[in-house]
Amino acid sequence: MTVLVPLVVIxxxxxxxxxxxxxxxQREGPALRPLAGYTALKGQVGRAIESASxxxxxxxxxxxxxxxxxxxxxxxxxxxxLAEDGCANNTPPITTVGDGTLLPLAENNLRQAAxxxxxxxxxxxxxxxxxxxxxxxxxxxxxxxxxxxxxKILGNVxxxxxxxxxxxxxxxxxxxxxxxxxxxxxxLALAVAVPVTDNIMIGExxxxxxxxxxGKPHQIASLQVQDILRILLSLTILGLAVYRVVAG
Amino acid sequence: xxxxxxxxxxAILFGVLTLxxxxxxxxxxxxxxxxxASFLAAIALLLGAINLFSVHAQRMAANRPVxxxxxxxxxxxxxxxxxxxxGLTDLLDITNNSMALVFAWVQAPLEAALxxxxxxxxxxxxxxxxxxxxxxxxxxxLVTAVLILLSNAxxxxxxxxSGVSTLLQQLRDFIQNIIVTSGVRGILLGIALGxxxxxxxxxxxxxxxxxx
Numbered sequence: 001m002t003v004l005v006p007l008v009v010i011x012x013x014x015x016x017x018x019x020x021x022x023x024x025x026q027r028e029g030p031a032l033r034p035l036a037g038y039t040a041l042k043g044q045v046g047r048a049i050e051s052a053s054x055x056x057x058x059x060x061x062x063x064x065x066x067x068x069x070x071x072x073x074x075x076x077x078x079x080x081x082l083a084e085d086g087c088a089n090n091t092p093p094i095t096t097v098g099d100g101t102l103l104p105l106a107e108n109n110l111r112q113a114a115x116x117x118x119x120x121x122x123x124x125x126x127x128x129x130x131x132x133x134x135x136x137x138x139x140x141x142x143x144x145x146x147x148x149x150x151x152k153i154l155g156n157v158x159x160x161x162x163x164x165x166x167x168x169x170x171x172x173x174x175x176x177x178x179x180x181x182x183x184x185x186x187x188l189a190l191a192v193a194v195p196v197t198d199n200i201m202i203g204e205x206x207x208x209x210x211x212x213x214x215g216k217p218h219q220i221a222s223l224q225v226q227d228i229l230r231i232l233l234s235l236t237i238l239g240l241a242v243y244r245v246v247a248g
Numbered sequence: 249x250x251x252x253x254x255x256x257x258x259a260i261l262f263g264v265l266t267l268x269x270x271x272x273x274x275x276x277x278x279x280x281x282x283x284x285a286s287f288l289a290a291i292a293l294l295l296g297a298i299n300l301f302s303v304h305a306q307r308m309a310a311n312r313p314v315x316x317x318x319x320x321x322x323x324x325x326x327x328x329x330x331x332x333x334x335g336l337t338d339l340l341d342i343t344n345n346s347m348a349l350v351f352a353w354v355q356a357p358l359e360a361a362l363x364x365x366x367x368x369x370x371x372x373x374x375x376x377x378x379x380x381x382x383x384x385x386x387x388x389x390l391v392t393a394v395l396i397l398l399s400n401a402x403x404x405x406x407x408x409x410s411g412v413s414t415l416l417q418q419l420r421d422f423i424q425n426i427i428v429t430s431g432v433r434g435i436l437l438g439i440a441l442g443x444x445x446x447x448x449x450x451x452x453x454x455x456x457x458x459x460x
Contacts, residue, residue: 003271010267014448021454065285070443073450076457100292103299105457126303130296138359146320167369168362174376185439187432192366195373195389203435207442210455218454222445229441 013225020221029220038212040181040199041078044155045085047179053154054091057082058144058169059106060160060184061098061134068161071185074209075160076105078183081213082157083113090121093157095128096147098140103130141165145172159183159206170196183209256453263451301328367397396420 048055059075062068079095086092092114095106107128114122131143145168148156156173158166158180166182166189173180174196182193183201193200201209204226211219262281269278304321331350337343374390399420402408449455
């Protein structure tokens with residue numbers, strides 16, 4: 001029984017995503033509600049290109065072999081979009097990572113984007129930087145802060161798994177008047193981000209990055225399934241709460 | 249075809265194997281995959297260290313010093329070399345526990361100092377937020393931050409009358425246990441749902457961060 005429940009849930013979600021994506025492939029999908037973080041992201045790319053400045057993107061400290069790996073996958077989707085736009089204008093974003101497993105994927109994303117855009121400058125050495133191991137959050141924050149301070153950066157995009165150390169980076173970026181977009185799966189990091197910027201991707205909004213930035217049918221179908229699950233879960237919690245009150 | 253198909257097949261195979269091992273509690277498969285993943289993560293960490301060293305060594309050697317960048321990079325490269333040397337001398341029993349001493353006397357105090365600045369940064373950000381936009385939520389943010397900081401500091405003070413101390417404690421507990429916890433749980437539930445659907449897309453091979 002204990003095995004059956006998760007198995008059924010996984011199978012049902014998988015079936016709904018596949019069916020939903022087939023349906024969406026045949027017709028136009030629903031319009032996604034605008035999220036401040038993604039709107040700001042598009043604006044930042046445009047401004048960076050106009051002013052020949054660079055963007056900095058930090059992918060956080062979540063290992064691809066750990067439990068927070070979906071957050072890193074979503075962060076890589078954001079990087080891919082910034083890399084495509086940046087490389088098309090010979091300004092690839094400076095990318096910092098806080099875990100070794102993210103380094104090859106980040107480099108691969110940038111190289112692929114440079115190849116696709118037939119970039120004349122390619123990816124200069126030092127564009128992708130490993131800062132510190134994920135076990136040293138403050139060393140990571142210090143390293144990222146120094147990158148922001150030393151480079152001519154127009155926008156700072158921090159997407160991935162961060163903790164409260166994000167306050168240090170955000171403070172430095174704020175002092176340098178760098179526009180910021182922050183997305184994290186850690187409520188502590190989000191609490192720190194709220195006073196710093198309006199462009200925040202709160203938890204699941206960050207995980208929706210592939211749907212917002214690539215917009216493939218299966219990604220949008222996945223968001224629809226997620227919405228249905230959320231309603232079911234909310235109703236279950238509400239029902240259980242009412243039951244407990246009534247039952248005494 | 250082969251370039252795209254092989255990584256996809258490997259990813260799906262290992263994803264399904266891990267899922268089976270977790271659902272049916274077959275620890276042998278799970279542990280084996282975890283060992284391989286840990287090995288790969290260790291190699292990735294080594295690559296990261298090499299990347300860090302090469303980036304800063306290049307900057308150190310650059311002819312165009314910009315804002316003291318070369319100095320910082322030089323400090324980093326020299327520190328890396330020293331710690332690596334200490335690791336070797338520890339390994340060869342020339343020195344004893346010197347790497348642990350470096351961590352205890354240099355890294356730990358530095359990280360603790362940065363951590364202690366967090367509350368200050370947060371308060372400062374709250375004040376800046378209020379300067380930027382005077383909305384109800386920004387006022388609420390600053391008032392709550394000040395209230396929690398003050399209550400944490402004052403509750404233990406013997407100078408405060410016990411009635412006020414109890415009131416502050418109740419207020420702090422209400423904010424932390426009811427308001428904050430409910431908000432955090434809402435965020436975590438959303439993240440869990442997002443992670444589930446994203447993981448299933450990865451398992452189905454619909455999402456491929458490893459290949460375009």
